[in-house]
Amino acid sequence: MFLINRFSFFYLKKKIYIYIYKVLCLAPTRELAIQVAKDFKDMTKKLSVTCFYGGSSYNPQLDAIRSGIDVLVGTPGRIKDHLQNNKLDLSQLKHVVLDEVDQMLDMGFAEQVEEILSASYQKDSESNPQTLLFSATCPPWVYVVAKKYMRPTYEHVDLIGKKTQKAATTVEHLAIACHWSQRAAVIGDVVQVYSGSHGRTIVFCETKKDANELSMNTSIKQSSQSLHGDIPQKQREITLKGFRSGTFEVLVATNVAARGLDIPEVDLVVQCSPPKDVESYIHRSGRTGRAGRAGVCICFYQRKEEDQLRYVEQKAGITFKRVGVPTPSDIIKSSSKDAVRFLDSVPPQAIEYFRVAATKLIEERGAVDSLAAALAHISGATALEQRSLLNSDAGYTTMTMNCSQELHNIGCAWRGLKEQLGEEIDDVIRGMTFLKGKMGVCFDVPAHKVKEYQDAWQDGRRWQLSIATELPELEEKQRMGGDRGYGRSFRGGHGFRNGGGGGGNWRGGGGSHKRSFSSAFDY
Incomplete structure (x- = not known):
C-alpha cells in the first residue's frame, strides 16, 4: 500500500521524475526487504531501486550509491554500516x-533506527522527511514512540478499527x-490431512534448533x-524462492517468515x-488465508498452556x-486422494512397461487388493498409529460414555464403568473429563x-459407550489433575442433579511489552 502512495505522489508532483525525491524504506528482516524492493521494481522502471541487507556483498551496494538511488530499501544494520x-x-x-x-523496534533495532533517522531529521523542523509507519499490529507503545519523530499533525489510518477480531476472517483457527x-x-x-502432498504449509517454531530438527524429521x-x-x-533466498515456486511443500521457520512476506497459496x-x-x-496466522483464499491455522498446546491459549483468544478476538x-481414517482418506493424484501424473507411455507385471499381480492377488496395496505404498500410509484425541499420546483410543442425565460429579461415571468392566479399570483408564453440559464423560483407553471393553459392555438407558471419531466438546469448568486423569478425587460423589452447570470467570495471564522506548528518537 505504501508503494502506491509514494508513486502516486511522484506522478502528481512532477510530470517527470527528478532525483530530489528520495525514499528510504526500512524493514526488520532481509527477506521482507528483498520482497519490498522487488515490489518497488515491479511498479516502476524509471526509478533507481536498490536493496541493502546484511550477508550480501558491499561492492555492488557501493556502486549503486555512486550511480544514484531514488528508492533505498534495507535492513537497519546494513544501512547503519554505510552511514x-x-x-x-x-x-x-x-x-x-x-x-x-512494532517488530523492528521490539527486535532491538530502536537504536539503529534512531541513528539512521538522525542523519536526515532535525528536531521540530518542518523540512523533516514525511514519515510513514506500517504494521498489521500496533501495540500502544508504538504510538508513544511515533509521536517523538512524527509531525504533530500526523494522520492515523486504522484499517482494523475497533473490530473484535484482529486476525484474518478468512482463516479457521x-x-x-x-x-x-x-x-x-x-x-x-x-x-497430511489439512494440506496434503500438493499443498503448501508453514510450520513456525520458537527456536532455530527446533526448526532444523523438525525439518529433517521423517514424520x-x-x-x-x-x-x-x-x-x-x-x-x-534460495529456500524462499523454492517454496514460492513449489519445489518443496513444507517450510519450517522461526519468526523470520512471520512478517510481511507474501507467499501465495499457503494452505x-x-x-x-x-x-x-x-x-x-x-502475523503468523496471516501467512494463510490471503487474497480472499480460505486457510487453516493450527496451534499446538500442552495442558499447562491452556491459559496462554485463552489469552490469545481474548486479545486476538x-x-x-x-x-x-487426525485419526487413522482421516489419514487414509487424505493419503488416498494424494495417491490417486500421483497416479494421474504418470505418463501413458510409462504405464505400458508395467502392464505385464500388473496382469500377473491381478491374477495372483486380485485387482482390488493389488491396487489397494499400491495406493497404500504410494501414499506412505502403511503403518498407522492410534492416538488419543485428548492429548495426542500414541497407543491410546479416546472413548465417550454418554449419560441420560446431567452428572453431579465424575465419580458417577467411574462407578458406572466399574459395574460392567470391573475394578481394574482404575489403573487403565486415564484422562477422564466431562463432556459439554456434563451429559457424559470421555477418557483414554490403551x-x-x-x-475387550466393547465386548464386555452393554448399553443401557443411563449409559452408552462408544469410540470417539472426533474430539467432543468438553466442559470448560472442570479440568482437574494432569494429563493422566482429571477429577480422580471425585469418584465417591453423590449421583445426579437437575440444576444448571457451574460457571466461573477466567483470569488470563499475559501483559503488554515492558521494554521502554521513551529514549528512542529524541532529536
Missing part, C-alpha cells in the same frame, strides 16, 4: 517508511492438545526445508506452541476450535484394551 563509513548521504530524504514498525514429545509425529499427520512425508537467522543469506500454518505475544500469532489429532 558510519560515510558512504551514504541521507540528508536529501523526502520520505521515510518503516515497515512492520484450530487448537490441538499435544505433549511436546509427541509433536513431531503429530505434525506429520496434521500436514513429515512431504519435502521440507528450514528457514531461520543462522542460515546463510544466499541459502535463505496451512502450524504453530508448534502458543506464541508469547498476541501480535506474533496474528478469535475462538479456537479444539480438535483432536488401544489393545478397546475390543
Whole structure:
C-alpha cells in the first residue's frame, strides 16, 4: 500500500521524475526487504531501486550509491554500516517508511533506527522527511514512540478499527492438545490431512534448533526445508524462492517468515506452541488465508498452556476450535486422494512397461487388493498409529460414555464403568473429563484394551459407550489433575442433579511489552 502512495505522489508532483525525491524504506528482516524492493521494481522502471541487507556483498551496494538511488530499501544494520563509513548521504530524504514498525523496534533495532533517522531529521523542523509507519499490529507503545519523530499533525489510518477480531476472517483457527514429545509425529499427520502432498504449509517454531530438527524429521512425508537467522543469506533466498515456486511443500521457520512476506497459496500454518505475544500469532496466522483464499491455522498446546491459549483468544478476538489429532481414517482418506493424484501424473507411455507385471499381480492377488496395496505404498500410509484425541499420546483410543442425565460429579461415571468392566479399570483408564453440559464423560483407553471393553459392555438407558471419531466438546469448568486423569478425587460423589452447570470467570495471564522506548528518537 505504501508503494502506491509514494508513486502516486511522484506522478502528481512532477510530470517527470527528478532525483530530489528520495525514499528510504526500512524493514526488520532481509527477506521482507528483498520482497519490498522487488515490489518497488515491479511498479516502476524509471526509478533507481536498490536493496541493502546484511550477508550480501558491499561492492555492488557501493556502486549503486555512486550511480544514484531514488528508492533505498534495507535492513537497519546494513544501512547503519554505510552511514558510519560515510558512504551514504541521507540528508536529501523526502520520505521515510518503516515497515512492520512494532517488530523492528521490539527486535532491538530502536537504536539503529534512531541513528539512521538522525542523519536526515532535525528536531521540530518542518523540512523533516514525511514519515510513514506500517504494521498489521500496533501495540500502544508504538504510538508513544511515533509521536517523538512524527509531525504533530500526523494522520492515523486504522484499517482494523475497533473490530473484535484482529486476525484474518478468512482463516479457521484450530487448537490441538499435544505433549511436546509427541509433536513431531503429530505434525506429520496434521500436514497430511489439512494440506496434503500438493499443498503448501508453514510450520513456525520458537527456536532455530527446533526448526532444523523438525525439518529433517521423517514424520513429515512431504519435502521440507528450514528457514531461520543462522542460515546463510544466499541459502535463505534460495529456500524462499523454492517454496514460492513449489519445489518443496513444507517450510519450517522461526519468526523470520512471520512478517510481511507474501507467499501465495499457503494452505496451512502450524504453530508448534502458543506464541508469547498476541501480535506474533496474528502475523503468523496471516501467512494463510490471503487474497480472499480460505486457510487453516493450527496451534499446538500442552495442558499447562491452556491459559496462554485463552489469552490469545481474548486479545486476538478469535475462538479456537479444539480438535483432536487426525485419526487413522482421516489419514487414509487424505493419503488416498494424494495417491490417486500421483497416479494421474504418470505418463501413458510409462504405464505400458508395467502392464505385464500388473496382469500377473491381478491374477495372483486380485485387482482390488493389488491396487489397494499400491495406493497404500504410494501414499506412505502403511503403518498407522492410534492416538488419543485428548492429548495426542500414541497407543491410546479416546472413548465417550454418554449419560441420560446431567452428572453431579465424575465419580458417577467411574462407578458406572466399574459395574460392567470391573475394578481394574482404575489403573487403565486415564484422562477422564466431562463432556459439554456434563451429559457424559470421555477418557483414554490403551488401544489393545478397546475390543475387550466393547465386548464386555452393554448399553443401557443411563449409559452408552462408544469410540470417539472426533474430539467432543468438553466442559470448560472442570479440568482437574494432569494429563493422566482429571477429577480422580471425585469418584465417591453423590449421583445426579437437575440444576444448571457451574460457571466461573477466567483470569488470563499475559501483559503488554515492558521494554521502554521513551529514549528512542529524541532529536
